[in-house]
Amino acid sequence: MAEELSRLTLHQLRIFRAVARHRSFTAAAVELHLTQSAVSVQIRELGIVLGTPPFELIGRKVHLTDAGRLLEVYASRMDGWLREMTQDFSVFRENGTGLVRIGASTSLGTYYLPSLLAEFSVRYPRVKLTLVVENSAHIEERLLTN
Numbered sequence: 001m002a003e004e005l006s007r008l009t010l011h012q013l014r015i016f017r018a019v020a021r022h023r024s025f026t027a028a029a030v031e032l033h034l035t036q037s038a039v040s041v042q043i044r045e046l047g048i049v050l051g052t053p054p055f056e057l058i059g060r061k062v063h064l065t066d067a068g069r070l071l072e073v074y075a076s077r078m079d080g081w082l083r084e085m086t087q088d089f090s091v092f093r094e095n096g097t098g099l100v101r102i103g104a105s106t107s108l109g110t111y112y113l114p115s116l117l118a119e120f121s122v123r124y125p126r127v128k129l130t131l132v133v134e135n136s137a138h139i140e141e142r143l144l145t146n
Contacts, residue, residue, distance in 0.1 A: 004049050010082070012046045013075045015039055016054060020072050023062045097126045103142055109133030 018028035019039065029036040047053040054068035064072065104113055109131060117129055132142070 004051065007049050008046070010078070012042050012049070013078055015042045016046055016068075016071060017075050017079065019043060019055065019062060020064060020068065020075075025062065099128045099130070101130045101132070103132045103134065103139040105136045105139060106133055 015028060015032060015034070018031050019025055022028050022031065025039045025043070026036050028034075029039045032039070043053075043055065050067055050071065052067040053065055054071050055062050056065050057063075102113065102117070110133060113131065117131060120127070121129060132139070134142075
């Protein structure tokens with residue numbers, strides 16, 4: 001069962017959440033800009049991954065099964081974690097932020113790079129620069145070992 005659950009995708013959870021919210025495969029498809037058959041296929045696959053269907057159809061109405069109600073709790077948590085993760089990682093996507101590590105040989109690192117790095121720091125003050133000045137062989141070794 002654990003190996004089956006590892007096949008669960010965020011895409012399936014997004015589709016599941018939309019169907020659960022609307023109680024309709026068609027409305028979920030409209031919201032997600034998918035076809036109704038694509039939604040059905042993903043929900044069917046989700047049921048295989050879970051080992052039990054998350055929904056049951058009674059007439060033309062969509063109802064959550066017990067497994068679907070439990071999955072709704074986990075999917076809601078996942079949405080919250082994804083929102084947090086998006087916020088936490090947004091700093092990496094912002095223009096001009098991050099970390100730059102530079103390794104340079106002694107002459108380059110002593111005479112040429114300091115003025116360039118000073119200019120860079122003025123232009124991108126939120127970028128943290130780290131400069132390591134060593135002989136070329138050590139710099140090459142560090143590059144090869146990441």
